Amino acid sequence: MSTPRTMPALLDEAARRHGDAPAVVDGTTQLSWTGLRERARTVARALAAAGVRSGDRVAVWSPNRVEFILTFLGAQCLGAALVPINTRYRGEEARVVLERSGASVLVLCNGFLGNDYLGMLTEAAARVGGSGAIPGLPRLHTVIDLGPDGVAVPWNEFLAGADAAPPVDEAAVTPSTVADILYTSGTTGVPKGVMSTHAQTIGVAEVWAKGASLTPADKYAIVNPFFHSFGYKAGVVAAITAGTTIYPVRTFDPVALMELIQRVGISVLPGAPTIFTTLINHPRRTEFDLSSLRFAIAGAATVPENLFSDMLDILGFEQVAQAYGLTECVVATQSRPNEDPRHVAQTTGPAVPGLEIRTVDEKGKDLPVGADGEILIRGEFVMLGYFDDPDATAAAIDADGWLHTGDVGRLDEHGCVKITGRLKDMFTVGGFNVYPAEVENVLSTHPDVVEAAVVGVDDERMGSVGRAYVTLWAGVELDAEALREYCRERLANFKVPREFVAIKELPRNASGKILKRELR
Known part of the structure; x- marks a missing residue:
């Protein structure tokens, strides 16, 4: 049987095939496949009651949790597109994504890891000025808060709007309807929104699921963030295509993750290489029974040569793989089944x-x-x-x-x-892409800095980290901590350079272009 090519049809098929089996287990919240379908339709009606229409964009700024899943499924049942926002972003970064996407609704989790997302966003938007639920973002009319403080419309109050709303007309949702717009900074430092249709998002997820041999018997701990295609498409949507139970992981805590693996029998655990090297070297690893682990893909960063052998021999995975993709084509390559781990590493x-x-x-x-x-x-x-x-x-x-x-x-x-x-000089820090132009644009606004050039350098734990070369104004001495703090206030932490090096002048070619290969 072919997999449906729209998200509402995929939900219906999952509910028909798997019924009361567990679909999502998020702490004390557990939804069956039937329950997931019904709750997603409730969110769709609530979004419609809030004014969302087919073709609109719904943004989510939240960690991995069941409400993130329900929001994007609800939006897609309406024919609206998901716009995920990185939880590490600061206010200005989020404002740019919301402004460029024209999102009409934002679902955020204020207070996650102590971040006042709404406060940061409001402050950044105020510098632009104008109208809207948040002045400066005129197309954003509704903000919904999943956090405990309820600084905007609380989630439960938002859901109550579904009671008076009619069933959603899903006839307008076709395989060619845009399902999501994922923003990537690109070489210019200006975010670009990568559009994928329902058919593409489901198709690439199904390919990943088949490569992983996902089944309804699997339990998938999704550590990769839902705001990233690895967690969203190769994670949640792949699990839906196969009827695999989803366990959202909000933050990477190695002990808590090993406890989860042992307690529920997690079998599928993809992630950045950092996750696996941390588990392999953790002093408490042998206290936990990790024998349920079956499949992993370690992707999105430079992979240590012995990692895949260690994942098999030390962590006990039955199969390990690599994959290559980018936001513009999420899964482009994938290791063949039963591949020699030495070839997987290469x-x-x-x-x-x-x-x-x-x-x-x-x-x-x-x-x-x-x-x-x-x-x-x-x-x-x-x-x-x-x-x-x-x-x-x-x-x-x-x-x-x-x-x-x-x-x-x-x-x-x-x-x-x-x-x-x-x-394009992009490098990857712990699984997250960093585009030097964006970091350089921030550094160039610091009063001490004349010019900046950022490169990625190898790091055993993170794959790569940033090193910033800066030229300074006459009489100014390098204050690396001040530059680091300046970046922290304006950029997600993975984009902040690890090192700062003052240099008299940046190397250039005859046309004036900076020669980053010399800096490396």
């Missing part, structure tokens, strides 16, 4: 079904096996384009439909991809 696997992959030189000519070139991807899971940005879309996807990733890699004799670099 490559991210071949293209998944439905995609083609090439490597080309600077003139666009195909390269032979083993030669490094830019990775190009074409197929059904490549994004529709960037929201409201046709120029950026045209620059990324050529006339023949090939997505130019900006990543450098090579193909081996099996068609498996090895990533060797990034044309």
Whole structure:
């Protein structure tokens, strides 16, 4: 039987097939598949009562919790698109995403990890000024709070609006309806919204689920954040396609995670390599029974050579894999089943079904096996384009439909991809992408700094960390802690450089472009 290609149809099919089996277990909250379908429809009616219509955007600024799942499913049953916001973002970063997406509703979890999200956002928007539920964001008309303080419309009060609302007309939701818009900063430092349809989001999730051999017997601890495609599409949606029970994990606490694995028998645990290296080296690891672990993908960062063997031998996984993807094409490659862990460590696997992959030189000519070139991807899971940005879309996807990733890699004799670099200078910190231009833009506004250049440097635990090279005004001495604090106030913590180095002048080529390869 083919998998439905719209989210409301997928919910109906999951409820029909799995009924009262557990769908989501979030602390003391447990929803069956039937319950998940009904609660999602309640949220859809509540959103409609709040004024959300097909084609609108609904933003979520929250950690991994059941309400995040219910919000995006409810929005998608209406034909509205999910716009997730990174929980580490500061007010200005969130304001830019909300402004560029034109989101009409924001669901946030104020107070998460002590963050006053609404306060930060209100302060950032006030600098722009104007009207709206938050002055400065005129298209945002409703803010809903999942947090205990209820600084905006409390979640339960929002849900009560569903009582008087009629059933949602889902006829307008088709496989080609936009399901989500995920923002990525890009090389210019200006966020771009990656659009995917219902068919694409479900299709890529199904491919991931099949590669992981997910079944209704599996229990999936989703540590990867729901605001990221790894947690959202390869996490929640993949589990829905397979009827796998979802266990949202709000923050990574290694002891709490090992307790969860032992208590409920978690079998599927993907994540950034940092998660697995932490568990492998944890002094209390042997106190816990981790024998239920079956499958893991360690992706999104540089992978230590012995990691996959250690995951098999020390953590006890039955199968480990790598995958390669980007926001514009979430799962592009995936390790083959029963792959030798030594080969898994060296490559991210071949293209998944439905995609083609090439490597080309600077003139666009195909390269032979083993030669490094830019990775190009074409197929059904490549994004529709960037929201409201046709120029950026045209620059990324050529006339023949090939997505130019900006990543450098090579193909081996099996068609498996090895990533060797990034044309766009992006680097990954603990599983999160950092685009140097965004950090450089912030540093350049500091009164001590003339210019800044940020590069990623290898780090054993995080994969990479940022190093900022700065030129300073005459008579000014480097105050690394002041620059670090300045960045912390304006950027998510994973974007804040680990090191700051004062340099007399930045190396440049004849045309004046900074030579970051020399800085590295």
